[in-house]
Amino acid sequence: MTKLTAHPNRHSLIVFLALTCLFSWALWTPWRQLQASAAVPPAAPAAADSGTIAYVKGSTNNIHLISPDGAGDRVLWTHPELFMGPAYELAWRPDGRELAFTSGHEQACSWYDSDIYVIGYNGAGYRRITNSPACAELAGLPKGSVTVNVNNYTSSLIWVYVQGAPGVESVLGGFFGTVTIDDVADFGPGVYQASIGIGGLDRITSYPPYADVQPGQTVAGGNLTVMQYSGFRGFGAGKVSWKADGSALAYNLRTGSAIKQISTHPSYGAVGLDLPVVERASPGLIAWGPTHATKDQYLYLSGMHVLKDNVGGIYLNTVGDTSGGTHLVLIPDYSGQIANDIEWLPDGSGFLFTLQFTQFPPDAPGMYSDVFEYDLASHAITRLTFLRDDSDAGGAQGLSVSPDGQQIVFERAFSDPLNPSPSLWIMNRDGTNMHKLADDAGRPAWGRTPALLTPRAHLPLVAR
Numbered sequence: 001m002t003k004l005t006a007h008p009n010r011h012s013l014i015v016f017l018a019l020t021c022l023f024s025w026a027l028w029t030p031w032r033q034l035q036a037s038a039a040v041p042p043a044a045p046a047a048a049d050s051g052t053i054a055y056v057k058g059s060t061n062n063i064h065l066i067s068p069d070g071a072g073d074r075v076l077w078t079h080p081e082l083f084m085g086p087a088y089e090l091a092w093r094p095d096g097r098e099l100a101f102t103s104g105h106e107q108a109c110s111w112y113d114s115d116i117y118v119i120g121y122n123g124a125g126y127r128r129i130t131n132s133p134a135c136a137e138l139a140g141l142p143k144g145s146v147t148v149n150v151n152n153y154t155s156s157l158i159w160v161y162v163q164g165a166p167g168v169e170s171v172l173g174g175f176f177g178t179v180t181i182d183d184v185a186d187f188g189p190g191v192y193q194a195s196i197g198i199g200g201l202d203r204i205t206s207y208p209p210y211a212d213v214q215p216g217q218t219v220a221g222g223n224l225t226v227m228q229y230s231g232f233r234g235f236g237a238g239k240v241s242w243k244a245d246g247s248a249l250a251y252n253l254r255t256g257s258a259i260k261q262i263s264t265h266p267s268y269g270a271v272g273l274d275l276p277v278v279e280r281a282s283p284g285l286i287a288w289g290p291t292h293a294t295k296d297q298y299l300y301l302s303g304m305h306v307l308k309d310n311v312g313g314i315y316l317n318t319v320g321d322t323s324g325g326t327h328l329v330l331i332p333d334y335s336g337q338i339a340n341d342i343e344w345l346p347d348g349s350g351f352l353f354t355l356q357f358t359q360f361p362p363d364a365p366g367m368y369s370d371v372f373e374y375d376l377a378s379h380a381i382t383r384l385t386f387l388r389d390d391s392d393a394g395g396a397q398g399l400s401v402s403p404d405g406q407q408i409v410f411e412r413a414f415s416d417p418l419n420p421s422p423s424l425w426i427m428n429r430d431g432t433n434m435h436k437l438a439d440d441a442g443r444p445a446w447g448r449t450p451a452l453l454t455p456r457a458h459l460p461l462v463a464r
Contacts (some may be wrong), residue, residue: 011242034237049449051403052121054090054099054442056420056462063101063119066448068402068426070437075121077126081105085114088254089239089398093246094290097121099445100129100249102237109135111163111271113203114236116251118264122449130237130271131163133185138166141185142211148179148195148206153227156199162211163269165195171197181221181261186213187268195222196354203232209246231332233259239341241288244295250275252256256282259300261319275300278315278324280308283340291348296320299342299351304333314342314353314374315455322349328374329353329381340369341398346405350375352461354410356389367393373429384431389414393423393436402444405429411442 032309034369050068054076057064061079066072073355075288076099077088092099097120104114106128116129128134143256146162187193193211197204204226211221220263234254241250243261251272252259258374262272275298277283282303289297296319304312310333317325334379338356345351358368370391372380391397399410413422422442 009052010377011339015438020076030051036356038427043288048404051448052096052446053400053409053424053437054092054447055086055424055438055441056090058442061088061103063090063099064441065121066156066438068407068437073438076121076123077101079103079105084108087443088237090115090443090445091240091242091249092445093242093247093330094244094448096123096448096450097450100240100242101446102240102251104236105152106135107236108168109161109166109268110236111194111203112236113198113201114238114254115235116240116249116262120449128267129264129404130251132216132266132268132270135166138164138185139189142215143183144186144215145180145182145218146184146195146211146213146220149177149223150179150197150225151176151225153225154199158200158204158226160195160224161198162195163187164213166196184213185268186215186373191267191269192270193221195224197224197226197231199226199231202233203235204231204237228256233411239285239287241286241298241414243288244290244292246450250286250288252283254287256284256303259283259286259298264414266291272451275319276317276322276324278302278311278327279446281309281324282310283341287342287344289347289348290344292426294344294348299328299344300325301342304331314339314351316376328379331355342394343401345401347401349377352384352399352408354399356395366390369397371396371431384408384429385427387412394421397422398443400444401429402446403448407446408442409437409446411444413442 001134004377053066062075063077065074065076086213088102098118098202100118102116107113110131112131115131119126148160150170150171152175158169160179161168162181162184165181169179169181186221195206197278201226206224211219232255236254237251238457239252248261248263250261259275260272283300284303285301287299299316300316302311311332315325316328340351340354351374353372361369369389370386370387387395394414395411396412397413409426410423413424423439424441424444426435426437
């Protein structure tokens with residue numbers, strides 16, 4: 001047992017990034033303390049509500065919906081750029097009316113390489129949350145031009161992007177000078193739009209002053225210095241989670257540098273505000289509390305840090321608590337253990353997580369990825385599965401809990417990145433009745449069946 005304590009160059013950039021992704025498949029914002037906010041708890045699910053499961057189709061990156069019994073498999077959202085980054089994470093709004101997801105399909109016109117998007121349960125209402133608006137909406141905004149000072153100390157071609165631009169400008173290796181980017185959308189008076197460099201899968205942040213775009217004018221927009229190893233890989237949104245009242249989303253930067261909260265209807269260019277974590281944390285996952293009582297609490301995962309012992313593991317914190325919260329599950333340094341997902345139980349009594357680890361004799365030896373349950377009242381950890389990474393359908397990765405808290409859907413995949421073969425499985429919360437739901441499927445999110453909105457009655461006017 002393991003020990004747990006677009007500019008004219010936009011299309012060429014798409015081709016370039018697509019080729020890069022094929023061979024490598026795989027912020028600047030000042031910290032501000034957030035205040036706790038009031039929330040209205042969602043209604044309890046109906047007894048007969050089995051809910052709907054959303055998942056990512058591995059071969060197409062499309063988002064599908066399916067019933068828990070395997071019926072009604074259908075496409076909700078079609079990925080427009082197959083090789084521009086998959087849909088990473090899915091999360092239903094607590095009432096089941098909208099699905100949030102992270103994807104890299106618009107990285108050619110974003111400060112991030114993956115952003116958060118929201119779409120309705122019926123396929124309507126698509127919008128971008130981080131670095132909004134979506135690419136197609138930029139055309140309707142006033143335009144200006146931005147100059148960026150670029151010092152490229154490398155021999156590599158890079159791309160320069162400014163928030164609000166429809167695409168990028170290419171810069172050759174060894175270039176020192178000013179780049180002008182035209183047709184940059186103005187996000188409004190006093191809104192500063194940052195520039196960034198793109199080199200393969202890496203993003204290089206620039207230095208202020210950033211651009212306050214003025215319609216019909218050219219303004220200065222920052223300084224970009226490109227050196228070897230100066231970029232960040234995974235500079236974008238990762239796991240996403242809804243606040244209990246549906247008013248905000250939280251997500252982690254895939255660089256492991258921050259977790260953030262952002263409104264579901266943010267201002268243009270917003271990426272959200274930092275949520276506090278423990279000192280030296282390397283936050284990698286986040287999950288908002290699911291109930292009225294836990295509305296301002298969040299679970300988060302931290303990786304290890306070379307300057308602080310045993311900072312890795314799962315924490316529980318409250319909005320505004322700068323201590324970073326309570327360390328609930330310790331993942332020891334250099335243990336090789338990796339937590340792949342965390343999800344609250346719907347009643348807030350505890351949470352589930354998946355953990356990859358090596359098991360040694362006298363237990364059956366091997367590399368495992370299993371589902372565990374943590375009870376907040378007793379602090380007990382229960383192992384629910386015994387799944388080897390290298391046999392059968394592989395180990396457990398992403399997971400989600402049914403609206404009534406009685407079942408779990410989770411992704412199984414082999415640890416070999418060249419042969420992941422993802423599939424979805426369902427089991428009871430005690431680990432019994434495990435069975436396959438779908439092949440070529442991963443990153444599940446189990447949500448409620450949305451209640452039908454009551455149409456408003458239109459009464460005829462009665463003459464007096």
